Amino acid sequence: MAVRTESQRAYYATHKVAILALQKAYHKKYLQTERGKQNKLENTYRMRAKYPEKYKARYTLRNAVKTGYVVKGACEICGIIKVESHHDDYSKPLEVRWLCHQHHCELEGRR
Secondary structure, three states: OOOOOOOHHHHHHHHHHHHHHHHHHHHHHHHHHHHHHHHHHHHOOOOOOOOOOOHHHHHHHHHHHHOOOOOOEEEEEOOOOOOOOEEEEOOOOOOOEEEOHHHHHHHHHHO
């Protein structure tokens, strides 16, 4: 892995939004190609096989929200309406915490 120089880090810091937008556009275009579709499908099957309890919990919750059995709430921390579900225990698929993307990432230790 190449080490970035100070000038490269500074460039990235000042142009981060534009760089991320280009990467997102490229990725979206890639996923529309046959190779991108195939890779996404293979990754989905691999993750389902590796983490079946996660898949089952997410699938169960998705159907419960869709049918109205479970209603999405606001973020438990800041109250934002656009939320993601967080399972503390995958064996209890309908017991979730509703968190905004920022707080969900903080809780899971992601950026």
